Every structure is written in C-alpha cells, then in structure tokens.
Amino acid sequence: MNVVAEPSYTEGGALLLDGNRLRDLTVGHLRARIEAAGSPAICLATVLVGDDAPSRVYVNMKHRKATEAGIISRSVELPNSATQQEVEQAVAGLVTDSNVHGILVQLPLPDHLDAEPVLAMLPPEKDIDGLTDRSLGRLVRGLPGHAPCTPLGVMRLIDSYGISTSGQRAIVVGRSTLVGLPQMLLLSRRGADATTTLAHSRTSDLMSVCREADIIVAAAGQAGMITADHVRPGATVIDVGISRSEDGIVGDVRFDEVQSVAGAITPMPGGTGPMTIACLLENTVAAAVMAGVSC
Ligand code: GUN
Secondary structure: OOOOOOOOOOOOEEEOOOOHHHHHHHHHHHHHHHHHHOOOEEEEEEEEEOOOOOHHHHHHHHHHHHHHHEEEEEEEEEHHHHHHHHOOOOOOOOHHOOOOOEEEEEOOOOOOOHHHEEEEEOOOOOOOOOOOOOHHHHHHOOOOOOEEEEEEEHHHHHHHHOOOOOOEEEEEEOOOOOOOHHHHHHHOOOOOOOOEEEEOOOOHHHHHHHHHOEEEEEEEEOOOOOOHEEEEEOOOOEEEOOEEOOOEOOOOOOOHHHHOOEEEOOOOOOOOHHHHHHEEEEEEHHHEEEEEEEE
16 A cells, blocks of 8 residues: 555645545556566556547556556557457457456447457456456455456545545445446455445435445546535545536536535546556556566
C-alpha cells in the first residue's frame, strides 16, 4: 500500500482523494520494485482495433505510464476493417507468447465485431483488466486472480488515505459487471469487511439509503445524481461516473456541493480514472510474478 503523506483538502474541508498523486506514487513504487529485482522484462500487450479517438488516447496513456513504471509495452493495432478471425488470431498470438504477461483488449470493439469470444480467449493469468467471466468468477469465489482495475483503484484510494472499511456501511450505486458488482465484492470481502449495499436504478428512496452510508461509491453513469442531500456529514464519497455533457466530462457526484459535507471526496477528473491505470500496471506486475518472474 502506498500511503499518501501530506494530504490536501477541499475548500469545504474534505480530504481530497487525489488519484493523480496516488497513481504517480504507485508508478514510482512499481519502478523501484522492478529495478530492485534487476529489471526483469515484464510485458503488457494492448490490442486496439479501429480508429476510435478516445480509445487511442486511453491506450496511449496506458503505454506511457507502463514505460514510466519500467514495464515493456507492446501495441497491436488492427484497422477498422479487421475481421473477427483476424482479431482472434492477433489475441491468440499474445496468449501463447510467454514473453507477454498481461493482455488488454481495448473496448469497445467496432460494431461488426463480437467482443465476447475475444475476451473468452484470455486466460485469467493474463487478463490484467479482470473483465472476463473466469476472472470475475475467481473474484466471487475468492481465488487468486486479477480484479477489475477501476474498482481495485477505488480500494487503493480508500486504503492509501487511511480510510477504514472494516465494519463500515458502504453503498455502491450502479450494478455494472465492470464496476458496481466487483466493487461490492471488493468492499465486502474478508480483509475489507464493509457491510455493502448495492443500489441501482430501481432502488427506492436512494437518498435515504445513501445517507446511512459511511462510504458512497457512485458508479451509475448519471451526471450529478449524488447531491449534498445524499451524503451523511463526514462520509467518504467516490465518483466513478463518467458522462459527456455540454460542460465536458462530468461525474455522478456534484463535487461543488458535496465537498462541504463529505469527510473525503475524489475530484473529477483526477480521482478514480488515474487509479484505473495504476491498477492495470499493478496487475501486470502480479501477472508476471504468477508466470514465474522474480519481482
Ligand atoms: N475501454 C474503456 N475503459 C476500458 C478499460 O478499462 N479496459 C478496456 N479493456 N477497455 C476499456
């Protein structure tokens, strides 16, 4: 765990859960660890299909941070016209390549392609995104494997800022398989030990349920849905939502009003997004260790 020293606070006095800072600490920590082990070759491979501009930005960022951490990154790019068979062949090559420790297939794939059979090819050891059926099954069953990076990043933020989850009441708003469901499992599992409620679009009186929580993770993708009235004074509020609006990218939490009620809060941007990348790199190093690399 990287402990963030000299924390900063919002104008309203909430502890700022600074994802950029914790990502940089994590990258520095991984780099030091890899160098101390004699700089073994640890390799992350990404697969990018088509010309979706945001996907390219995400993938480039992942490569840049991998390089900073001392992780080798390999980029496989296929054109928008790639067939299902071509994508599957590219992934098959990475699955059998023992020099590649982690594989990330950037989603979404172009509309004419089916992501499911592509993801199903990833063995749990190399699924550093933690998003395949087998990885999620391992998480449910408490077996070793990679947890999805966004909810894992939320746990790192909570831990590194010294916020206790044990015996606390947590609520996760949103039940997606990539964030909400695994977030509930990570908060509730042994060691984290929160008592976790999973709320969703059919939850009645969401405001009252949220007000009972010590920790709120907003992951519904509904811009500004969490207001100051949803938050018990002193609670921790984590924003995982991303929506595009006229004002640009906005989260699920109304930061300006919530920061004067919450005890701790993530900024948006600069909260959970950077931690997703930090955890991707953490999972890649863990994948290399699972494959026998000493690090
Ligand atoms: N597309 C947007 N975010 C992600 C992510 O974290 N992983 C993958 N594979 N695709 C994404």
